[in-house]
Amino acid sequence: MPRSTTPVWHCDDNACPICTAPERDERAPLRCAILTLLEHGRWMACDEIPLPDILSAGGDYLSRLRDTVGDGTPVPAVEHWAWLDAELRLAVARAAGLDAVSTLDPRIDKVLTTAARRTPRRQVDLLDLAAEQFAELCAQSRTA
Numbered sequence: 001m002p003r004s005t006t007p008v009w010h011c012d013d014n015a016c017p018i019c020t021a022p023e024r025d026e027r028a029p030l031r032c033a034i035l036t037l038l039e040h041g042r043w044m045a046c047d048e049i050p051l052p053d054i055l056s057a058g059g060d061y062l063s064r065l066r067d068t069v070g071d072g073t074p075v076p077a078v079e080h081w082a083w084l085d086a087e088l089r090l091a092v093a094r095a096a097g098l099d100a101v102s103t104l105d106p107r108i109d110k111v112l113t114t115a116a117r118r119t120p121r122r123q124v125d126l127l128d129l130a131a132e133q134f135a136e137l138c139a140q141s142r143t144a
Ligand SMILES: [Zn+2]
Pocket: 011, 012, 013, 016, 017, 018, 019, 020, 032
């Protein structure tokens, strides 16, 4: 887990399960960034953007998104971008059924390659599920 820099944004999603939690810790901006990417990923999959493209360069995507839509977009510091991509891939691999607990699990690549061959419709379902599971996981880790 990388150390977090000072958050420089305010999540503008009033229903964001991460940012509306009673206790927000320093990792909240990073988790919110992952959830934001998963949610945007479903729209990208609808546009038939390949899964590997959706799951890479998330930090760059978020910073461009903030330029377009403004301050409500979480943009982690550049040094966290690689971590962000790895966590995103882990979240989607888990949604695809992999029991991975670490971003270093060597099976993630294979699972994502298989997932990328699914139809766009099924990729949307996969990203939806990943977002749902990720939000749930964050809720559990807060109460644990
Ligand atoms: Zn948020």
